[in-house]
Amino acid sequence: MIQTEGLSKVYGNVHALKNLDLEVAKGSVFGFIGPNGAGKSTTMLILSTLLEPSAGRAFVGGYDVLRHPRKVRKLIGYMPDFFGVYDQFKAVEYLDFFAASYGISKAERHALIPQLLELVNLSDKGDAYVDSLSRGMKQRLGLARCLVHDPELLILDEPASGLDPRARIEFREILKELRDMGKTIMISSHILPELADLCDDMGVMENGELVAYGNVKSIAAQLQTGRVVALRVSERQEAAANFLREHPRVTRVEEEGDGLIRVGLEGDEREQATLLRQLVQADIPVAQFHLAEKNLEDVFMEITKGESDGSVEPSGVE
């Protein structure tokens, strides 16, 4: 459904996108992950025909976005990360306005709009003014707006950002419904776990480059270095955490309560054994110590360690 070949974008002296080769299969849900500034929005804008690439090519449904932008626009529903709010409209008027701009007849709109409102759980809000809606409702209305022309592909730029956990879940449920309807969905986020159970494949961007690509398991496998060790101390958790934070090979320390600590560690098995010995020598009462399976957050932190702008919040809290 989506294909890019050596896609690049330069803004002045910022190389926002570097030689991106990407493929998204028809009917799949593709999660586009990366910290702020990684190049996700730039890619989505190019695919949506709203921005010209500096080099490379992009195809949607087999159509070149530069050569056949109208054909591409028919195929896609694009939801930007910030969209203008038409506060003076009621929800139905808002959708009617966009449906009319797609040339949908009045009679068809009459039938379509209640269906769209139902799909996004806003049936009882049709007569509400847009500015009276909660952020989650506005996001869902924005999604309905993308659907007026029944596109095959949805390109959603950080649709869950700024939503509370409940609103996120509700939004995700609607996306699952759309997936079951056969839509292809490309969705970006800087929160990896948020997309995990929704996506078939994922691409992780950093500094304009795709640093990992595939399903979650294969993304984990692409990481050659680093391990995660889970340990439990019977007491002195604070001292243990401080010791680990100062350890030169430890990349991350996460205290999980109850004496449990997850530790990101550079190196191999030998390094792991050394760490255990050092903990014991430091009088830390280690009750358990084992190699842990990497969870999504570990994977994300490893892949995108480095030059993010510090605004990565993979814990799901924005």
Ligand SMILES: Nc1ncnc2c1ncn2[C@@H]1O[C@H](COP(=O)(O)OP(=O)(O)OP(=O)(O)O)[C@@H](O)[C@H]1O
């Ligand atoms: N119009 C622009 N002019 C100049 N630089 C830009 C412009 N748009 C984006 N950039 C830069 O391009 C890089 C990629 O930005 P982009 O918005 O694509 O990233 P992103 O992954 O979508 O991040 P975010 O989640 O913050 O939107 C960043 O360094 C950004 O500052």
